[in-house]
Structures are given as C-alpha cells and as structure tokens.
Amino acid sequence: xAPARDRLRIAIQKNGRLAEPARSLLTACGLSWRQSxxxxxxxxxxxxxxxxxxxxxxxxxxxxxxxxxxxxxxxNELDEQGAARRRIGLPDAYQALRGLNFGQCRLMLxxxxxxEWTGVEQLAGKRIATSYPAILADWLAARGVDAQVVxxxxxxxxxxxxxxxxxxCDLVSSGATLAANQLKPVETxxxxxxxxxxxxxxxxxxxxxxxxMLLRRxxxxxxxxx
Ligand code: PRT
Ligand code: ZN
Numbered sequence: 001x002a003p004a005r006d007r008l009r010i011a012i013q014k015n016g017r018l019a020e021p022a023r024s025l026l027t028a029c030g031l032s033w034r035q036s037x038x039x040x041x042x043x044x045x046x047x048x049x050x051x052x053x054x055x056x057x058x059x060x061x062x063x064x065x066x067x068x069x070x071x072x073x074x075x076n077e078l079d080e081q082g083a084a085r086r087r088i089g090l091p092d093a094y095q096a097l098r099g100l101n102f103g104q105c106r107l108m109l110x111x112x113x114x115x116e117w118t119g120v121e122q123l124a125g126k127r128i129a130t131s132y133p134a135i136l137a138d139w140l141a142a143r144g145v146d147a148q149v150v151x152x153x154x155x156x157x158x159x160x161x162x163x164x165x166x167x168x169c170d171l172v173s174s175g176a177t178l179a180a181n182q183l184k185p186v187e188t189x190x191x192x193x194x195x196x197x198x199x200x201x202x203x204x205x206x207x208x209x210x211x212x213m214l215l216r217r218x219x220x221x222x223x224x225x226x
Contacts, residue, residue, distance in 0.1 A: 050216035064093035129165035
C-alpha cells in the first residue's frame, strides 16, 4: 500500500502536443507552481498540488504505481497500456475520469492508396505496423481476423514503403502524414482525446478532498470551453 500523502501529484507531458494545453487547463483550474530549476517537478503554490513533467508513455504507470494521483494523457496511450495489462492478466489500475476537449485524433488503419478496400476480411495474413499492438490485437481478435501485428515505436507510416509491413495502424489528425506516405485511412479503432486519468480507487487520506475539488473545478472549466 502506498504511504499516505497530503499533497496531490499530477503527471503531465513535459514536451509535446499535450504539454501546453494540459498546463493551461490546470492553470485555469486555479493552480500555480513555483518553477523548479530542472522543471521535472513543479511545487504547487496556490494549492498543495504538485506537477510531474514526464514522457506521456510513463503517465499510466505512474498512476498504477501510486506515484501520481492524476495524469493528463491521450486516451490512446491509456487504453493501450490498459489493454496490454489485461492481456497479461493484470488488474485495471487506472481509469479515464474526464474527456478534456483537446488532443483529438483517431487511431486508424491505413492502407496503400492503390488498395481497393473491401473490409476487414482483407486483413487475413497481412502484416500491420503499429505503436498500439494491444489495442490492435484486441480489435483484430474481436473481428476474428488473423493478421500479424508488427510493433514499431515510431515512423510507422514508412513501414509499407520499406516492406516491413503491408499496412499500418496509427494516429491520424489532419491526414496529411498518411497522404504524404501514399496511404489512406480505412477503419477507425479509437476516437481519442486528452483525458484526465486517475486511480481505480481514491486514496483515503487528505488527497481525496483535493481530488474531488479539482474534478469540480475541471468540470466548470471544460464546460465553459465548449
Ligand atoms: O515525448 P513523449 O513520449 O511525451 O511524446 P510523444 O511523441 O509520444 O507524443 P506526442 O506529443 O506526439 O503526442 C501526444 C498525444 O497527442 C498522443 O498520444 C495523442 O493522444 C495526441 N495526438 C493528437 C497526436 C496527434 N494528434 C497526432 N496527429 N499524437 C500524434 N500524432 C501524430 C501521428 O502519430 C502521425 O505521425 O501526428 C501524425 C499525424 O498527423 P496528421 O495531422 O498528419 O494526420
Ligand atoms: Zn510518448
């Protein structure tokens, strides 16, 4: 069991697409921080709520381990790590508590432009490159499709041209990256946006009240943004 704490810790992305909007959202909730020099940890000033600035990939694990109480992360990342946990029999350790109305994108299957897409049965025996192997494997299994998942940590969209995969499963927002790589989107696996993630079970110390208060403020702020 994690030790009792009387300050809240929120993990957000240090650099990247969600970093600035996440910080602005928390600022709009009335939080402010004393800037630390290394900027990995920001000490909360207006409230006992500290920030941890990390890679987005680390956020689900930090919540699972009880190191952080909340995190702002893409639903895609949270779902992928949740699906990966379930595949190896681990219990759920975090959940998406609120959609935050930014960071919208879709996790999609995309095939070479010259393919004529007729449906998922076309995927049998094909190699699909992705950074989301667990979501993709679940999606394929749910449709009874036997395809090979090729896990790549980056540059997924060049895999078909390199010959390491036949098609890809990747995040899409404008679609420009797909088009530039002569690929076209054909199926949506997940509609994603940034979410506030939290533990499955609320801690029973001083943090519970802070968490409830922050959720209330967030609901006010996110509603006003609509
Ligand atoms: O360093 P760190 O690990 O923290 O960052 P990262 O590089 O893993 O993540 P980052 O900052 O690129 O993205 C963070 C989150 O932003 C993602 O997990 C998504 O939830 C969200 N998001 C929203 C996106 C996009 N839109 C997006 N378009 N993440 C990535 N992309 C990429 C996509 O992978 C593809 O390469 O952008 C390209 C496609 O964009 P379009 O506009 O050409 O379609
Ligand atoms: Zn990342």
